[in-house]
Amino acid sequence: MMDPRALASDQLRSGEHLLWVGQSDPRKLFTGRDGFLIPFSLFWCGFMAFWMTEATTDGAPPFFLVFGSVFVFVGLYMLVGRFLVKRHRKRTEVYAVTDRRVFITNGRSTRETDVRRTDRNVQWTRDRAHCSVQWETGNSGARAFFGGGNPQAMYANTGLDGVFGPRTTAFWDVPDGDALVSALDGASVR
Numbered sequence: 001m002m003d004p005r006a007l008a009s010d011q012l013r014s015g016e017h018l019l020w021v022g023q024s025d026p027r028k029l030f031t032g033r034d035g036f037l038i039p040f041s042l043f044w045c046g047f048m049a050f051w052m053t054e055a056t057t058d059g060a061p062p063f064f065l066v067f068g069s070v071f072v073f074v075g076l077y078m079l080v081g082r083f084l085v086k087r088h089r090k091r092t093e094v095y096a097v098t099d100r101r102v103f104i105t106n107g108r109s110t111r112e113t114d115v116r117r118t119d120r121n122v123q124w125t126r127d128r129a130h131c132s133v134q135w136e137t138g139n140s141g142a143r144a145f146f147g148g149g150n151p152q153a154m155y156a157n158t159g160l161d162g163v164f165g166p167r168t169t170a171f172w173d174v175p176d177g178d179a180l181v182s183a184l185d186g187a188s189v190r
Contacts, residue, residue: 101114119136
């Protein structure tokens, strides 16, 4: 079992001070977006099962079976695989707030942003048991031109993030939300 504080400490730069360390709750796998994604994935897998059965029984050329297998794999990933990926991320990624930056690391790769940024969105669950903090992507030109937010935000915290575009800088489903927000607020005014 990894020690989150030790993993975050290994990423510190010279003179940087660690203010808060935490992780996402691995038991919290579902989001509001799953209300759409799960039925869509079931429909996708059902259609692909029907299509592959018809292609196989009708003697379709092998190309169609190989081509269809790719779509079956996509459907299975959307239905089951993304939850395995999400749980793995929640168990291996560490969130940290320092006096200079916030970062997410798993020891092999690190995503970060400046701790003084105020363009963060803090969301609590209804029972205030979990807190999520997400920073804007900074692509204001695209947002102004296309009239919307970050298109990858649709996949954020679903296990599909990183598949259809880069992962955003966000701390998802943190059980120690009060301490996290306090550390962010304190560090952002320095």
